[in-house]
Amino acid sequence: MGLPVSMDLPKEEPTQFISTPRPEPRFDAENIIKRNDDSSSVVVDARTAQEHMYVRIHDSISHN
Numbered sequence: 001m002g003l004p005v006s007m008d009l010p011k012e013e014p015t016q017f018i019s020t021p022r023p024e025p026r027f028d029a030e031n032i033i034k035r036n037d038d039s040s041s042v043v044v045d046a047r048t049a050q051e052h053m054y055v056r057i058h059d060s061i062s063h064n
């Protein structure tokens with residue numbers, strides 16, 4: 001009738017997270033301002049909804 005159900009939690013082994021920044025270009029305020037009038041550019045603000053509510057990038061859309 002469906003998948004089996006269990007109340008047991010799987011045992012997780014601790015690991016160490018290693019950050020590896022991506023090589024793609026990142027936009028700073030200067031680059032965003034340069035493209036502000038370009039209708040083909042979209043800025044997605046990846047901050048939390050609370051952060052976006054208090055400090056916004058002008059004309060950005062929130063991913064939340």
